[in-house]
Amino acid sequence: MSAKKLLILPGDGIGVEVMAQVRRIIDWLGKRRKIEFDLSEGLIGGSAYDVHGTPLADETLADALAADAVLLGAVGGPKWDNLPFDKKPERGLLKIRKEMGLFANLRPATVFDALVDASTLKPEIVAGLDIMILRELTGGLYFGQPRGIETLPDGSRRGVNTLVYTTEEVRRIGRVAFELARKRNKRVCSVDKANVLECTVLWREEMVKLQREEFPDVELSHMYVDNAAMQLVRNPKQFDVMVTENTFGDILSDCAAMLTGSLGMLPSASLGAADENGRRRALYEPVHGSAPDIAGKDIANPLATILSFAMCLRYSFDMEAEADLIETAVKTVLKGGLRTGDIMQPGKAKVSTTVMGEAVVREL
Amino acid sequence: MSAKKLLILPGDGIGVEVMAQVRRIIDWLGKRRKIEFDLSEGLIGGSAYDVHGTPLADETLADALAADAVLLGAVGGPKWDNLPFDKKPERGLLKIRKEMGLFANLRPATVFDALVDASTLKPEIVAGLDIMILRELTGGLYFGQPRGIETLPDGSRRGVNTLVYTTEEVRRIGRVAFELARKRNKRVCSVDKANVLECTVLWREEMVKLQREEFPDVELSHMYVDNAAMQLVRNPKQFDVMVTENTFGDILSDCAAMLTGSLGMLPSASLGAADENGRRRALYEPVHGSAPDIAGKDIANPLATILSFAMCLRYSFDMEAEADLIETAVKTVLKGGLRTGDIMQPGKAKVSTTVMGEAVVREL
Ligand SMILES: CC(C)[C@H](C(=O)O)[C@@H](O)C(=O)O
Ligand SMILES: CC(C)[C@H](C(=O)O)[C@@H](O)C(=O)O
Numbered sequence: 001m002s003a004k005k006l007l008i009l010p011g012d013g014i015g016v017e018v019m020a021q022v023r024r025i026i027d028w029l030g031k032r033r034k035i036e037f038d039l040s041e042g043l044i045g046g047s048a049y050d051v052h053g054t055p056l057a058d059e060t061l062a063d064a065l066a067a068d069a070v071l072l073g074a075v076g077g078p079k080w081d082n083l084p085f086d087k088k089p090e091r092g093l094l095k096i097r098k099e100m101g102l103f104a105n106l107r108p109a110t111v112f113d114a115l116v117d118a119s120t121l122k123p124e125i126v127a128g129l130d131i132m133i134l135r136e137l138t139g140g141l142y143f144g145q146p147r148g149i150e151t152l153p154d155g156s157r158r159g160v161n162t163l164v165y166t167t168e169e170v171r172r173i174g175r176v177a178f179e180l181a182r183k184r185n186k187r188v189c190s191v192d193k194a195n196v197l198e199c200t201v202l203w204r205e206e207m208v209k210l211q212r213e214e215f216p217d218v219e220l221s222h223m224y225v226d227n228a229a230m231q232l233v234r235n236p237k238q239f240d241v242m243v244t245e246n247t248f249g250d251i252l253s254d255c256a257a258m259l260t261g262s263l264g265m266l267p268s269a270s271l272g273a274a275d276e277n278g279r280r281r282a283l284y285e286p287v288h289g290s291a292p293d294i295a296g297k298d299i300a301n302p303l304a305t306i307l308s309f310a311m312c313l314r315y316s317f318d319m320e321a322e323a324d325l326i327e328t329a330v331k332t333v334l335k336g337g338l339r340t341g342d343i344m345q346p347g348k349a350k351v352s353t354t355v356m357g358e359a360v361v362r363e364l
Numbered sequence: 365m366s367a368k369k370l371l372i373l374p375g376d377g378i379g380v381e382v383m384a385q386v387r388r389i390i391d392w393l394g395k396r397r398k399i400e401f402d403l404s405e406g407l408i409g410g411s412a413y414d415v416h417g418t419p420l421a422d423e424t425l426a427d428a429l430a431a432d433a434v435l436l437g438a439v440g441g442p443k444w445d446n447l448p449f450d451k452k453p454e455r456g457l458l459k460i461r462k463e464m465g466l467f468a469n470l471r472p473a474t475v476f477d478a479l480v481d482a483s484t485l486k487p488e489i490v491a492g493l494d495i496m497i498l499r500e501l502t503g504g505l506y507f508g509q510p511r512g513i514e515t516l517p518d519g520s521r522r523g524v525n526t527l528v529y530t531t532e533e534v535r536r537i538g539r540v541a542f543e544l545a546r547k548r549n550k551r552v553c554s555v556d557k558a559n560v561l562e563c564t565v566l567w568r569e570e571m572v573k574l575q576r577e578e579f580p581d582v583e584l585s586h587m588y589v590d591n592a593a594m595q596l597v598r599n600p601k602q603f604d605v606m607v608t609e610n611t612f613g614d615i616l617s618d619c620a621a622m623l624t625g626s627l628g629m630l631p632s633a634s635l636g637a638a639d640e641n642g643r644r645r646a647l648y649e650p651v652h653g654s655a656p657d658i659a660g661k662d663i664a665n666p667l668a669t670i671l672s673f674a675m676c677l678r679y680s681f682d683m684e685a686e687a688d689l690i691e692t693a694v695k696t697v698l699k700g701g702l703r704t705g706d707i708m709q710p711g712k713a714k715v716s717t718t719v720m721g722e723a724v725v726r727e728l
Contacts, residue, residue: 076559090559120489120597141505141527142560149566156531159566163505163527167520193611195440195454197505198512202523225611227653229619230627233484233597247557247589251615255593263594289591 003038004317007067009060009096012046012080012089013290014300014353015073021302021357022071022309028361029322040067044096045075045089045290055092061099069316070096070283071309074290089290098138100281102270103169104176105137105249107287109236109256112265114334118343119261121233126259131239132180133256135249136173137270139165142246163199165245170206172273177243178215184240187219191228191244191252200245207243225252232256257287264288264301264342267308269315282316284308294341298352301340303330306360329363367402368681371431373424373460376410376444376453377654378664378717379437385666385721386435386673392725393686404431408460409439409453409654419456425463433680434460434647435673438654453654462502464645466634467533468540469501469613471651473600473620476629478698482707483625485597490623495603496544497620499613500537501634503529506610527563529609534570536637541607542579551583551604555592555612564609571607589616596620621651628652628665628706631672633679646680648672658705662716665704667694670724693727 010019029035042048042060049055055075064070075089085091096102111119111129119126144162151157174190181188190207192200204222211220223231225248231238232255244252257263266288272281286304294300307330314323338359339348351359374383393399406412406424413419419439428434439453449455460466475483475493483490508526515521538554545552554571556564568586575584587595589612595602596619608616621627630652636645650668658664671694678687702723703712715723 085562085565088559094560120486120599121484122486125484144524148562152530157566157570158528158530159563160508161527161561161563163525164522166516166522193614195452196458197525198449199523199525201449202513202521206521226614226618229593229615230622233619233622235484248615250557250590251593251612254590255597255619258594258597 003036004069005067006037006039006312007063007070008039008041009044009070009072010041011044011073011075011290012077013074013292013295015075015290017295017298017300017353018286018302018305019071019073021353021360022305024357024361025306025309025326025364028364032364033322035319035322044072044092046077046080048092049080049083049087049089055087055089056095061096064096064100069312070100071312072283072285073305074286074288076290077292077295094142096283097270098143100283101138101272102281102283103136103138103273104173104271105135106180106269106271107133107135107249107253107257108266108268109133109253109260110262110266111260112262112331112334114331115262115265115343117261117345119259121259121261126236126261129236129260131236131256132184132241133249133253134173134177134180134241134243135253136169136244136246139169140246163197163245165199165203167202167206170203171210173243174207174210175214176271177241178211178218181218181241182215186217187221187240189221189223189228189239189242191223191225191242191248193225194222195224203245228252229255232259253287262343264340265303265307267304267311269308269311271315282312284312298354299341300353301342302353302357303360306330306357325364326360329360332363333359367400368433369431370401370403370676371427371434372403372405373408373434373436374405375408375437375439375654376441377438377656377659379439379654381659381662381664381717382650382666382669383435383437385717385724386669388721388725389670389673389690389728392728396728397686399683399686408436408456410441410444412456413444413447413451413453419451419453420459425460428460428464428647433676434464435676436647436649437669438650438652440654441656441659458506460647461634462507464647465502465636466645466647467500467502467637468537468635469499470544470633470635471497471499471613471617471621472630472632473497473617473624474626474630475624476626476695476698478695479626479629479707481625481709483623485623485625490600490625493600493624495600495620496548496605497613497617498537498541498544498605498607499617500533500608500610503533504610527561527609527611529563529567531566531570534567535574537607538571538574539578540635541605542575542582545582545605546579549604550581551585553585553587553592553603553606555587555589555606555608555616557589558586559588567609592616593619596623617651626707628704629667629671631668631675633672633675635679646676648676662718663705664717665706666717666721670694670721689728690724693724696727697723
């Protein structure tokens with residue numbers, strides 16, 4: 001078997017620092033477990049713009065399309081805030097998602113036992129939390145046409161974006177939701193605003209049909225997005241898999257991530273359609289952003305990116321054992337009392353990005 | 365001075381029960397303070413559909429347009445869930461907002477001292493919280509054209525809604541935000557998704573211009589909507605006035621309301637443009653919904669609706685003294701230990717909707 005092709009895109013801000021810690025783990029896998037990757041690295045976001053004049057160069061995209069998996073840090077920062085809309089770091093991220101066809105964004109919101117107290121919510125509300133938010137990632141308001149800003153005859157302006165979903169788009173994300181639920185607690189909650197938005201009436205109707213036709217063994221419920229935001233705060237443990245539209249998913253998954261108090265700990269996976277061998281194009285990235293305010297200070301938490309790499313090993317490379325090893329190492333390091341600043345608690349030892357990365361490797 | 369015209373629309377579910385308690389207070393104002401209203405009552409939502417075949421009859425809308433203020437309970441319920449889209453209870457609410465031109469929805473998220481422990485968040489995060497979420501209410505994704513579901517040649521379907529804002533729509537809601545901030549802590553946070561949605565690029569640019577031109581004394585910051593959802597959970601007290609698009613506001617204001625643990629306590633006001641006398645069309649309603657699961661049981665919390673009536677007295681009728689009286693009565697009743705089920709705490713006395721309403725009147 002030839003070595004798996006892994007493309008690393010550190011991106012901007014703390015993306016670079018946290019990815020350096022993943023590199024240590026990759027080295028360790030090579031030395032100690034004789035696992036070699038066909039590794040390449042590229043630029044995305046502001047750092048790509050600085051070099052190539054675009055947030056995602058064609059060659060980088062080609063590399064991504066040829067890779068077995070992509071590992072991404074984060075993009076964006078004030079340095080690039082005033083670029084024209086189509087040059088912004090975020091366009092690079094949106095383009096790679098779209099071109100790789102990564103319509104399914106898995107965002108687990110889990111609470112690490114050692115970090116229960118880091119949440120702003122009461123421990124009994126979040127302890128043991130383990131829900132999966134599945135966000136549709138290549139449709140909806142993010143990509144719908146027409147879009148743009150036009151100047152009207154009287155000199156005033158009008159800005160437009162379009163929320164659009166087709167039957168097929170809803171069904172394919174629905175299938176991923178039901179399949180995920182089958183491996184979990186067999187409950188899917190589909191979130192929409194079907195009392196106001198026709199587009200999400202379609203969403204709800206197609207989810208209902210799909211469940212009846214293909215997943216009668218999985219329970220399907222529906223919730224309006226405003227209520228879902230409430231229920232996440234009131235009692236997040238009521239959910240198993242939550243599936244929703246791109247923009248709703250952006251908002252709700254960030255809300256859920258913050259509930260856990262473990263934002264710096266949360267990985268995510270973005271998957272495309274399965275090919276004839278059941279393989280999906282895949283990109284893994286931490287849920288947190290590029291955090292420009294703390295970039296370059298060696299204080300960011302590398303664990304979300306390390307755990308994203310573990311997800312990559314598990315889902316894209318079938319390396320269950322290695323994924324388990326890494327996840328266990330992370331838990332042990334936390335139990336040992338090491339903390340980066342974002343998850344610091346009284347009585348624990350505050351360490352740098354580098355020291356945290358080294359500790360995980362030592363634990364391995 | 366002729367009596368103020370007040371239209372009462374109890375709506376569906378618990379709307380009817382909670383509004384009955386406001387009636388007691390109106391009676392008390394008549395008897396004890398010699399304040400008479402030109403009172404009328406109408407149907408909206410499912411109950412209007414049952415009688416008129418439409419969730420908002422033309423005569424009811426005419427009454428609303430002629431009123432000095434409208435007081436609304438809540439709409440919706442499973443009984444009407446399978447009605448065609450344009451007959452649903454929610455369409456009545458959306459229509460009255462649109463026809464009355466109520467573009468500014470004020471949703472305070474405040475924590476009552478007596479209820480700090482009812483929040484799922486830690487007391488230090490929410491105690492003393494007092495933020496104002498200002499939601500644009502007659503534009504954006506809720507009302508944009510084109511909208512609807514079309515069947516494609518191959519039999520599959522496509523659902524569309526449109527997010528649209530014009531310069532003028534952004535400026536008029538912006539003005540309300542800055543004016544509110546002037547009476548508070550002079551800080552406005554405008555929430556958008558300007559890194560992805562052009563419509564909200566326009567939103568941000570117009571907010572920046574407006575602040576420079578007309579409100580240089582108020583501080584303006586910007587936040588992406590996903591981050592705003594996080595920050596509300598992480599540290600809600602960082603905000604003063606938050607202003608945002610219709611759908612974003614729907615989600616964020618519900619999230620913020622639930623943070624307080626005082627959902628059953630939160631009033632809201634929806635205002636139109638000021639006329640030559642500075643008067644605005646206005647509708648007041650509780651933030652909570654029609655709660656069909658507990659409807660008809662005399663256990664709903666009437667305080668949000670009572671406090672909405674107090675807001676009405678203050679903002680539409682200049683009856684500051686009476687508004688203060690009612691708000692103080694509510695606080696005293698809470699301090700005395702009475703609780704409806706939603707805000708029940710150990711050691712307090714659980715009471716019905718009616719008993720809670722009577723207690724407030726007695727306190728008056
Ligand atoms: C950076 C931004 C374009 C992106 C998004 O909105 O999808 C981010 O918020 C995310 O959730 O991955
Ligand atoms: C009932 C529904 C149409 C309404 C809305 O979405 O505006 C409600 O959720 C609200 O927030 O007032």
